Amino acid sequence: MKNSLLCIACMFFFISGAFAQNDSIQDPYKKDNEIKINAVFLLVGAFEASYERNLSETSSVGISMLIPFDEENFDTDLNYYVSPYYRIFFGKKYASGFFLEGFGMVSSYDDRNSFFTGNEFDPTLVxxxxxxxxxxxxxxxxGKWVIKNGFVFELTSGIGRNIINNSRDNQDFQFVGKFGFNLGYRF
Structure with a gap:
């Protein structure tokens, strides 16, 4: 009886040890979080960072935010944008390969108007x-490529349409675009 219990206990420890070994060996691609920076926008004077959460091997959700920092090179009236997105992947590896994306975007921009007041002899610029x-x-x-140590390379582009029309502004921003070459890390 004691030998049977001892054999059962030993088998239990060996089996649980084998399962623990399988749990500790994890696929390096199957990590769920990513942080990325858009290298293209850094070159032209804006900072865009993204966080993405992989929901499964074929889908993920994320959010990106862009803030311009160099008005000479990034010549726009844009103050910032925040863009949540959802992606569906068609690659063979976990949450990578070709993808389709649906996104929303909230953007803030300045509308500047300049005009002259006064008469022709004393004009004032307002x-x-x-x-x-x-x-x-x-x-x-x-497309998204992930290498074994967790680094992520991503090429992306997209187009959207503004659904809020401000009749008071003088600029015509009916369409918005997203593009970039993102570099990041999956953890």
């Missing part, structure tokens, strides 16, 4: 500035 917010919906596509 500049007004208002800040507007737009909301857009769109779609995109791209």
């Amino acid at each position: 500049t007004t500035e208002e800040t507007f917010t737009n909301v857009a919906l769109g779609f995109g596509l791209g």
